[in-house]
Amino acid sequence: MTGAARLADVVVIGAGQAGLAAGYHLRRAGVDFVILDAQQAPGGAWQHAWPSLRLFSPAQYSSLPGRMMPIPADGGYPDAAHVTTYLTDYEQRYRLPVVRPAAVRAVRDVGERLAVDSGAGTWHARVVVSATGTWWRPYVPHYPGIGDFRGEQLHAAGYRGPEPFRGRRVLIVGGGNSAAQILAELSQVARTTWATLRPPRLLPDEIDGRALFDLATRRHQAALAGQNTGSVGDLGDIVAVPSVREARDRGALKAEPMFSRITPDGVAWADGSTEAYDTIVWCTGFRPALAHLAPLRLRGPGGVIPTDGTRALAEPRLHLLGYGDWTGPASATLIGAGRTARQLTAEIIAQLQAQHDL
Ligand code: FAD
Secondary structure (H helix, E strand, O other): OOOOOEEEEEEEEOOOHHHHHHHHHHHHOOOOEEEEOOOOOOOHHHHHOOOOOEOOOOHHHOOEOOEOOOOOOOOOOOEHHHHHHHHHHHHHHOOOOEEOOOOEEEEEEOOOOEEEEEOOEEEEEEEEEEOOOOOOOEOOOOOOOHHHOOOEEEEHHHOOOOHHHOOOEEEEEOOOHHHHHHHHHHOOOOEEEEEEOOOOOEOOOOOOHHHHHHHHHHHHHHHHOOOOOOOOOOOOOEOOOHHHHHHHHHOOOOEEEOOOEEOOOEEEOOOOOEEEOOEEEEOOOEOOOOHHHHHHOOOOHHHOOOEEOOEEOOEEEEEEOOOOHHHOOOOOOHHHHHHHHHHHHHHHHHHHHHHHHO
16 A cells, blocks of 8 residues: 555445445535445445345335435335445435445554545545444354364355255254245255244234334333333344245244254254254354454443444544444434434534534
């Protein structure tokens, strides 16, 4: 990397939905900013998701600020390619200043500004927004014997479709939407077992992401007011998209409690019995991609960076957007990212004004 550092009032890291939503509001507010993205093409994580993945809410409820997501041709829940096309169009329509590929290696404190070192050079910013998502850090829990398994292990992030599993014995682990959707299609071609930590919660047909977003928001507001809203649904609960409904009606959604250990050929269940599998598919979630922030030494216990809203408590020039409820209610969803980005921009403008006034 050569050349002098460039200046920007705000550097956004990541051009997935969260980074683009931030870009939309920053542009409207006339802020001087740039978005750095590690990918070769627009679309964030969606361009890497398995083709049959379906959103858990309809297009009208999966939109970023300013532009509605078009309704898919079949009228149903959008798939991953539909979201990628939408984000590509969004980025172009609002002429968002995305530099790619520009993988950020480090964010450093260099006095008055934060330095952002990327594959496309270094920027010095007054404020940095980290919006790098979670897709890049698939999580697999540790189970005794996991290293001895002779079969194939795969995280949902690496799943592309059911064909390679035809006729095989497949164990699917995890109780959320990814597991249910992957199970729904694998159970048509393979001999599947579904293992979950808790009994999976399948939502009634009429409840999808729409209701869950409202619930997440109400719950957040109630938590701020010190109240308890009770629980009738959660963003982790399983939405009965058509493939899941069909699998449920076929009786393929029966879940087993977790196994006690992994054996070289499969797993051992709590009652001591064993079963052989060719493949284990881990649908066990993701962790925030925060390695580039390591030089700032902000991680608290449990690896999370303590925040007030989106702002890092120990480094107020850093905001975190889109990683989960700890960075704004439902901020890790399409609709929630937009809402949080609006608030974030108002805060950043106040911060920039305060810095200019000093
Ligand atoms: P990403 O889409 O991951 O974008 C982050 C961008 O930052 C990427 O382009 C990445 O390359 C880039 N980046 C990462 N690290 C760096 C770095 N160091 N330097 C520069 N760039 C970097 N949400 C919904 O609203 N509805 C759903 O139905 C839904 N279904 C989901 C299903 C699955 C299986 C998953 C995993 C998530 C789902 N989500 C859903 C949640 C959420 O919408 C997605 O995870 C979404 O991709 C998050 O967007 P993001 O912008 O935060 O992150």
